[in-house]
Amino acid sequence: MSRIQDFCAAWTFVEGFEEEWARARQSGETVELPHTAVELPFDYFDERCYQRQFTYQKNLVCPPDMEDKEVSLVFDGAMADAKVFVNGALVANHPDGYTPFEARLTDHLTSGDNLITVSIDGTENPDLPPFGGQIDYLTYAGIYREVWLKVTDSVSIANIRIETQHVLQQEKTVVVECDIANPKNLALEGRWRVDLLAPDGSIVKTQETDLAGPRTRIEFQQLEDIALWTLEEPTLYRLKVALHTASCKDEVTNTFGFRTAEFSPDGFRLNGEKLKLIGLNRHQSFPYSGYAQGRASQEKDAEILKEELACNIVRTSHYPQSSWFLDHCDRIGLLVLEEIPGWQHIGGAKWQDEAVENVRRMIERDWNHPSIILWGVRINESPDDDAFYRRTNALARDLDPTRQTGGVRKHTNSSLLEDVYTFNDFVLGEFELPFSNRPRLPLRDQNEVTGLAKNVPYLVTEYNGHMFPTKVFDQEQRQAEHVTRHLDILNAAYGDDSIAGCIGWCMFDYNTHNDFGSGDRVCHHGVMTMFREPKFAAFAYASQGDPDRRVVLEPVTFWARGERNIGGTLPLIILSNCDQVRLNFPSGAHADVFPDKNTYPHLPHPPIIVRHEHLPESELGSWGTKWYDIEIIGYLGSREVARRNYVSNPVADRLQLSPDRSELTAAQNETRVVIRALDQVGNLLPFIDAPINIQLSGPATLIGPTCPSLRGGATAFWIKRTGNTGAISVRVSSTRFEDSEIQIVAS
Numbered sequence: 240m241s242r243i244q245d246f247c248a249a250w251t252f253v254e255g256f257e258e259e260w261a262r263a264r265q266s267g268e269t270v271e272l273p274h275t276a277v278e279l280p281f282d283y284f285d286e287r288c289y290q291r292q293f294t295y296q297k298n299l300v301c302p303p304d305m306e307d308k309e310v311s312l313v314f315d316g317a318m319a320d321a322k323v324f325v326n327g328a329l330v331a332n333h334p335d336g337y338t339p340f341e342a343r344l345t346d347h348l349t350s351g352d353n354l355i356t357v358s359i360d361g362t363e364n365p366d367l368p369p370f371g372g373q374i375d376y377l378t379y380a381g382i383y384r385e386v387w388l389k390v391t392d393s394v395s396i397a398n399i400r401i402e403t404q405h406v407l408q409q410e411k412t413v414v415v416e417c418d419i420a421n422p423k424n425l426a427l428e429g430r431w432r433v434d435l436l437a438p439d440g441s442i443v444k445t446q447e448t449d450l451a452g453p454r455t456r457i458e459f460q461q462l463e464d465i466a467l468w469t470l471e472e473p474t475l476y477r478l479k480v481a482l483h484t485a486s487c488k489d490e491v492t493n494t495f496g497f498r499t500a501e502f503s504p505d506g507f508r509l510n511g512e513k514l515k516l517i518g519l520n521r522h523q524s525f526p527y528s529g530y531a532q533g534r535a536s537q538e539k540d541a542e543i544l545k546e547e548l549a550c551n552i553v554r555t556s557h558y559p560q561s562s563w564f565l566d567h568c569d570r571i572g573l574l575v576l577e578e579i580p581g582w583q584h585i586g587g588a589k590w591q592d593e594a595v596e597n598v599r600r601m602i603e604r605d606w607n608h609p610s611i612i613l614w615g616v617r618i619n620e621s622p623d624d625d626a627f628y629r630r631t632n633a634l635a636r637d638l639d640p641t642r643q644t645g646g647v648r649k650h651t652n653s654s655l656l657e658d659v660y661t662f663n664d665f666v667l668g669e670f671e672l673p674f675s676n677r678p679r680l681p682l683r684d685q686n687e688v689t690g691l692a693k694n695v696p697y698l699v700t701e702y703n704g705h706m707f708p709t710k711v712f713d714q715e716q717r718q719a720e721h722v723t724r725h726l727d728i729l730n731a732a733y734g735d736d737s738i739a740g741c742i743g744w745c746m747f748d749y750n751t752h753n754d755f756g757s758g759d760r761v762c763h764h765g766v767m768t769m770f771r772e773p774k775f776a777a778f779a780y781a782s783q784g785d786p787d788r789r790v791v792l793e794p795v796t797f798w799a800r801g802e803r804n805i806g807g808t809l810p811l812i813i814l815s816n817c818d819q820v821r822l823n824f825p826s827g828a829h830a831d832v833f834p835d836k837n838t839y840p841h842l843p844h845p846p847i848i849v850r851h852e853h854l855p856e857s858e859l860g861s862w863g864t865k866w867y868d869i870e871i872i873g874y875l876g877s878r879e880v881a882r883r884n885y886v887s888n889p890v891a892d893r894l895q896l897s898p899d900r901s902e903l904t905a906a907q908n909e910t911r912v913v914i915r916a917l918d919q920v921g922n923l924l925p926f927i928d929a930p931i932n933i934q935l936s937g938p939a940t941l942i943g944p945t946c947p948s949l950r951g952g953a954t955a956f957w958i959k960r961t962g963n964t965g966a967i968s969v970r971v972s973s974t975r976f977e978d979s980e981i982q983i984v985a986s
């Protein structure tokens with residue numbers, strides 16, 4: 240039997256919690272983890288609906304031979320203040336909603352049936368981070384990540400820390416610290432065997448050594464022919480660690496990579512090479528299900544950031560996120576700034592102790608991820624508190640001397656207790672403040688921010704967001720301004736060597752409290768919607784990517800004569816990594832337009848901006864003149880690589896159904912399906928809000944409503960496999976369109 244088994248199926252779920260329930264099984268709904276205690280509507284809900292208690296129960300059947308084993312349940316994450324009981328006895332209490340914990344069941348188990356009860360408190364307890372003040376996001380409630388049953392011998396492997404050294408030299412070193420769990424305090428003699436495995440599974444080198452107390456340090460030296468972990472080729476090695484004592488054995492395998500990551504006053508270097516960090520902030524929330532989406536959805540978000548948005552870094556705002564997400568960042572080569580839970584508010588002594596503990600929990604879970612390059616050890620945007628932040632920094636450095644620390648603030652002249660001054664720079668919106676005498680400025684000068692005369696390692700960790708909320712169905716002109724603001728900041732960050740990079744607010748819109756957002760419980764701050772459908776601003780990022788990986792040609796237009804103020808479509812920003820575009824008009828006239836290097840000298844791929852002077856005289860239409868179709872062609876050199884067509888008379892033509900995956904396996908058991916309303920040439924109909932009916936048959940359930948409306952011409956839902964194999968058919972209908980159907984296989 241493997242030491243870890245999935246323990247997610249068939250929990251009983253009820254609202255409320257009463258102490259005596261810990262001894263008697265309740266009848267309730269049968270649910271599978273990850274699970275959200277309350278499935279929410281898309282918007283305009285009362286967020287207090289999940290701020291209460293819930294109970295999860297499950298029977299654990301113990302065979303007689305389990306009696307001399309160590310048995311525990313490993314919770315990847317439960318929101319919040321989870322208490323675990325076995326047969327009525329409280330065995331674990333984990334207050335933090337974002338970090339894993341283990342509930343030791345040993346000594347409480349009997350042969351046969353054992354009742355596991357988990358009480359979950361969804362209230363926003365002011366004694367715990369991130370609560371006590373306001374927070375611009377929701378925390379939801381439930382056992383929203385996986386739970387595992389762990390069965391080991393009395394002595395087992397507790398954790399492994401892998402440190403790579405001399406990474407840029409020919410001969411590299413790996414130092415492994417192996418910690419044991421020995422809850423019965425047995426006298427010990429034993430041996431470690433550690434195999435260093437290449438990506439293909441072959442053994443690079445093996446080390447054996449005696450067990451040396453609770454922690455044993457093992458070194459691999461003079462490792463040659465080792466491939467580095469890079470963004471293009473994120474090569475991963477593994478360490479297979481085995482422990483043998485007279486009566487116990489255990490084995491775990493950990494993944495790691497060889498890379499260096501260093502912030503200095505002149506920027507960031509990965510493996511010694513300068514890299515401008517360009518990224519977005521990610522919350523871990525989804526519409527309807529809150530935090531409770533599994534592996535496939537977590538991995539998809541990482542892929543969207545890297546492949547679709549061409550980002551090289553993500554900030555896990557504002558808490559440690561799913562291990563599935565981080566594992567995938569390792570696999571695909573996406574850098575990560577990970578931070579402890581919290582938002583602006585610092586609580587009292589107990590609260591601060593919890594926050595310090597969160598530093599430990601985050602780092603001890605995640606220290607082997609090559610993708611993580613910086614620990615965020617401040618409460619996001621909190622005021623200075625030197626005593627508190629000396630503690631978080633000291634602990635981070637003690638646990639992991641290989642990584643630098645940051646801590647996100649939005650105030651200037653802050654005490655720099657971290658290695659990197661990480662700053663949320665919202666200056667671009669400030670020219671609009673009443674009585675402001677700021678000019679329109681993309682980013683502040685770092686010395687003005689830090690108050691220091693010399694440059695320090697410096698990273699911009701947020702911008703835009705609440706300074707310019709933009710809905711996917713907002714007027715084209717506003718969306719163009721949204722695009723421009725992101726471009727202006729990217730250009731400024733690319734152009735300033737003293738800025739290591741910039742991470743925008745934010746990847747996608749998110750549900751939030753009533754005192755933030757647009758009143759609808761949505762912060763429309765994303766460059767994508769909550770469904771991860773791009774707004775135009777998404778292409779400000781995407782278009783900076785290498786065209787050899789993905790060609791981008793995205794005109795910021797709905798191509799309508801009367802959408803903008805006064806009418807017309809100019810200036811027309813075309814977000815693209817092409818060398819030039821040609822606009823073909825129905826008259827046979829054409830216009831060739833090139834990237835605007837004057838306005839955006841520092842961007843790898845400045846936008847192509849079509850202005851009046853680019854158009855042939857015959858095509859300078861104004862309000863009331865004849866409206867026309869257009870064709871826009873993108874070229875790399877003289878080669879046509881992309882083409883967009885727009886019609887002057889778009890009509891509702893069809894519903895496109897686009898699933899992220901066509902097969903659901905036991906491990907990858909859910910998928911997003913996007914519905915888009917398209918016109919006759921395949922463009923989105925941005926203002927059609929038609930209701931849609933979703934019908935599902937086969938072994939899958941729908942996450943979300945069966946009858947949503949399109950928003951901005953699109954919507955999406957997630958489906959989750961229920962366990963059986965077979966064909967899943969997804970059919971959508973709407974009075975405006977013919978039915979559309981796709982098949983997905985549960986294998």
Ligand code: GAL
Pocket residue numbers: 375556557619620649663701703704705706744764
């Ligand atoms: C920041 C905060 C984010 C989000 C953002 C909106 O102040 O750190 O969580 O609220 O503003 O722009």
